[in-house]
Every structure is written in C-alpha cells, then in structure tokens.
Amino acid sequence: MNTPGESGTPSPVDAGSPGVPAPPPGPGVTPPFTAPPTDRNRRGLWIGLGVGALALVLCCIGGLAGFGILVVGANKQVETQATQVVHDYLDAVETGDYETAYGYVCSSLKRKITSTEFAAQQEARPGITSYVVDQPQIGNAIVVPADITYSNGATIRRSFELSQESGDQELRICKGI
Numbered sequence: 001m002n003t004p005g006e007s008g009t010p011s012p013v014d015a016g017s018p019g020v021p022a023p024p025p026g027p028g029v030t031p032p033f034t035a036p037p038t039d040r041n042r043r044g045l046w047i048g049l050g051v052g053a054l055a056l057v058l059c060c061i062g063g064l065a066g067f068g069i070l071v072v073g074a075n076k077q078v079e080t081q082a083t084q085v086v087h088d089y090l091d092a093v094e095t096g097d098y099e100t101a102y103g104y105v106c107s108s109l110k111r112k113i114t115s116t117e118f119a120a121q122q123e124a125r126p127g128i129t130s131y132v133v134d135q136p137q138i139g140n141a142i143v144v145p146a147d148i149t150y151s152n153g154a155t156i157r158r159s160f161e162l163s164q165e166s167g168d169q170e171l172r173i174c175k176g177i
Contacts, residue, residue, distance in 0.1 A: 075138065078171075082136040085171050086144045086160050094128040106172035107165055118177075126150040142171065 085104055092101035098119035102110075105118070113121070127150065134145040142162040149155045161175035 078138060078142065079136045081171055082138075082142050082144050082162050083133055085162060085173065086133050086146060089160070089173055089177075090128060090131050090133070090146065090148070093122055094131070096127075098122050104173050105177060106163060106174040109174060109177065126152040126154070 089101050089104040092098070092104070099115060101122070102115045102118045129149050129151050131146050131148045134147070136142055136144045144160045144162060145157060146160065147155055147157050158176050160173050160177075162171040163174050164171055
C-alpha cells in the first residue's frame with residue numbers, strides 16, 4: 001500500500017506546500033477564454049487587400065517611371081554637354097583662340113599633337129565664318145555632326161567624336177578636329 005505522497009501523485013497536503021506547484025488542470029476543464037471572434041463579413045479584408053495591392057502596384061510603377069525619367073534626363077544632359085563642347089570648340093577656332101580650342105581635345109590626341117602643332121594646323125586652314133551644330137548621335141560613341149562654312153566659301157560637314165576621360169566629368173573631342 002502506498003502512503004500519501006509516495007505514488008507520484010501529490011497529496012492534498014503537498015499541493016499547498018510552499019515551493020510545490022499546483023497540478024495542471026485535467027480533462028474537461030474549460031479554457032479561460034473561448035475561440036476569438038471572427039468577422040462574418042469579409043468585405044473589410046478584401047478592401048484592405050485591394051488597397052495594399054494598389055499601393056504595391058503604384059510603388060512599382062512609380063519606381064520604373066522614376067528610373068526611366070532618370071535615364072532620359074541623363075541622356076539629355078549628355079546631348080546638351082556634347083553640343084556645348086563642340087560649340088565652344090568651334091567658337092575658339094573661329095576667333096583664333098587655339099589654346100582654348102586645344103583644351104577641348106582629349107588626352108589621346110594631345111599625346112599625338114602638341115598645342116603648337118595644333119595651332120599651326122588650324123592656321124593653315126581657311127578661317128571659319130559660320131557653323132551649324134546638329135543633334136548629337138549617342139551610341140557606342142558620342143558623335144556631333146556640324147556643317148562648317150569656311151572663309152573660302154566651302155561648307156564641309158564634319159563629325160566630332162567625343163568621349164569622357166577617366167577621372168574627368170567633361171566630354172572631350174577625340175576625332176574630327
């Protein structure tokens with residue numbers, strides 16, 4: 001025969017003792033709360049999901065539109081800068097400021113021709129009386145065509161190829177000088 005407390009089940013005396021936990025509730029005990037209430041009308045859920053999906057789509061479309069605007073803006077900036085470089089170069093050659101014009105030439109050409117040789121080459125040509133710079137063509141290279149009218153009456157279409165040198169944000173003329 002077992003004495004109270006030896007069978008492994010706590011006796012009523014042991015359960016109230018300090019430091020001894022109360023036994024867990026047995027089967028048939030009701031939980032302290034019932035199942036959470038459910039919304040019988042799911043309309044609010046679907047409205048919330050629809051608004052969330054709309055917000056997600058708008059964010060994605062907005063991101064793509066922003067990226068497209070960034071690419072187009074950068075392309076327009078390159079076109080504007082390329083046109084300005086060719087204008088400034090031709091203005092300098094037209095006024096005989098060959099040192100300034102030489103500054104618009106890329107370093108690979110500067111290694112082939114000195115500023116003195118460049119000035120002599122420009123002096124040997126007839127002077128520029130007018131020019132019209134056309135829309136740049138941006139592809140593998142940036143090419144800016146220009147119709148140049150010289151003092152001898154000849155009009156020649158020249159294409160200036162520009163590139164951006166490493167470590168420099170400015171475009172420089174690499175072909176067509």
